[in-house]
Amino acid sequence: MSEEIVNTDMAKAWDGEEGGQWTQFADEYDDTNRSIWARFLATDPIGRADHVLDIGCGCGQSTRDAARLAPEGSALGVDLSSSMLAVARRRATAEGVPNVEFRRADAQVYPFDAGAFDIAISRFGVMFFADRMAAFANIAAALRPGGRLAMLVWQDIRKNEWIMTVREILVAGRDLPMPAAGVPGPMALADPEDVRGLLAGAGFESIGFTSLEEPVWFGADAEAAYQFVGEIGIVKGLSDGLDPDTKAAAHERLRASLRAHETPEGVRYASGVWLISATRSA
Numbered sequence: 001m002s003e004e005i006v007n008t009d010m011a012k013a014w015d016g017e018e019g020g021q022w023t024q025f026a027d028e029y030d031d032t033n034r035s036i037w038a039r040f041l042a043t044d045p046i047g048r049a050d051h052v053l054d055i056g057c058g059c060g061q062s063t064r065d066a067a068r069l070a071p072e073g074s075a076l077g078v079d080l081s082s083s084m085l086a087v088a089r090r091r092a093t094a095e096g097v098p099n100v101e102f103r104r105a106d107a108q109v110y111p112f113d114a115g116a117f118d119i120a121i122s123r124f125g126v127m128f129f130a131d132r133m134a135a136f137a138n139i140a141a142a143l144r145p146g147g148r149l150a151m152l153v154w155q156d157i158r159k160n161e162w163i164m165t166v167r168e169i170l171v172a173g174r175d176l177p178m179p180a181a182g183v184p185g186p187m188a189l190a191d192p193e194d195v196r197g198l199l200a201g202a203g204f205e206s207i208g209f210t211s212l213e214e215p216v217w218f219g220a221d222a223e224a225a226y227q228f229v230g231e232i233g234i235v236k237g238l239s240d241g242l243d244p245d246t247k248a249a250a251h252e253r254l255r256a257s258l259r260a261h262e263t264p265e266g267v268r269y270a271s272g273v274w275l276i277s278a279t280r281s282a
């Protein structure tokens with residue numbers, strides 16, 4: 001059934017509060033990832049006639065860019081979040097991108113036309129599957145034999161100063177588990193050996209990892225950055241369990257950290273991202 005959603009907890013978050021926040025801050029999220037996305041596009045991944053599948057496309061900047069690069073092909077963006085998809089559709093119309101389509105779908109189980117796509121891309125949208133093997137096998141089946149996979153995912157938390165900093169400040173001395181590789185969430189695909197086995201098992205070969213180390217950008221200055229970062233999921237999630245005084249002190253430390261990261265180019269933190277590439281086995 002095309003509307004089937006099996007990642008129900010993720011759908012609740014992304015089609016609820018988390019998705020609402022990403023919709024509200026759509027421009028900020030695009031700006032945050034600007035340098036990383038530019039590095040992705042610089043690899044020239046998309047051909048003029050390619051049919052592109054964008055997994056977890058969110059507000060759709062990556063899908064629209066893909067469609068523009070494939071004027072004789074097309075781009076389909078799928079996501080769990082109705083509100084983010086509404087932004088994606090509005091922007092595609094406003095920007096006059098005709099060969100793009102957006103669909104609400106759980107990429108783990110959606111019955112894509114078999115072999116219909118030349119390339120599947122994702123910008124941080126493939127880290128939330130409860131059954132990663134099923135999801136990547138489903139994505140492989142959507143690709144033609146020899147079709148490509150090109151996706152951006154976060155590296156280990158220690159390579160991501162921004163997550164480490166936010167976490168350290170907001171954990172505020174509590175004994176909370178670190179986000180781990182292999183578990184649905186931002187670090188799910190952080191471990192290359194684990195991902196190599198996963199993708200090989202799902203029907204991919206020629207699996208490669210390119211390390212991209214670009215700063216993430218949170219705003220023109222610390223105050224603008226706080227208006228955004230203060231609302232992102234990891235900050236709100238970790239803030240929820242704090243008593244009011246501890247929370248206020250932690251947020252003051254967060255503001256101080258943002259001030260300490262102000263540069264002439266805005267508020268920036270170091271990050272490490274994998275560009276994972278693979279080919280669907282014939």
Ligand SMILES: C[S@@+](CC[C@H](N)C(=O)[O-])C[C@H]1O[C@@H](n2cnc3c(N)ncnc32)[C@H](O)[C@@H]1O
Pocket residue numbers: 007010014015019029030033055056057058059060062078079080081084105106107108122123124125126128129
């Ligand atoms: C971190 S956001 C990235 C959004 C967008 N790619 C961007 O770069 O702005 C992750 C996205 O993946 C989507 N997502 C998570 N699990 C999914 C699934 N099983 N099927 C489709 N989309 C999913 C979420 O709804 C969310 O929009």
